[in-house]
Amino acid sequence: MESAIKTVVTQFLGSARGKENMDSKNFQKLVKNQLGNILSGSENSSAVKDMMKGLDDNEDGKVSFQEYMKLVGYLACQLSEQRAQGQTSTANGE
Ligand SMILES: [Ca+2]
Numbered sequence: 001m002e003s004a005i006k007t008v009v010t011q012f013l014g015s016a017r018g019k020e021n022m023d024s025k026n027f028q029k030l031v032k033n034q035l036g037n038i039l040s041g042s043e044n045s046s047a048v049k050d051m052m053k054g055l056d057d058n059e060d061g062k063v064s065f066q067e068y069m070k071l072v073g074y075l076a077c078q079l080s081e082q083r084a085q086g087q088t089s090t091a092n093g094e
Pocket residue numbers: 055056057058059060061062063064067
């Protein structure tokens with residue numbers, strides 16, 4: 001669990017390249033490279049843009065750490081619902 005939390009934080013810091021926010025290009029890359037199995041539509045850049053708009057609470061066109069955590073929380077809920085329904089998940093455990 002500790003390593004999972006570390007991964008979530010490190011991933012954001014890496015994608016934001018030391019800044020406080022991820023821009024849309026880096027967000028797209030993150031979703032495509034890291035969430036391709038867990039998130040449907042990750043290959044579709046307009047779907048990813050829409051998703052980013054949904055996360056972007058302060059509407060600055062970037063994804064802050066807090067906004068990014070919304071996505072992580074959403075995916076965690078989705079995964080636990082799938083598990084609860086007894087479906088096999090495609091998450092790789094990282
Ligand atoms: Ca924002």
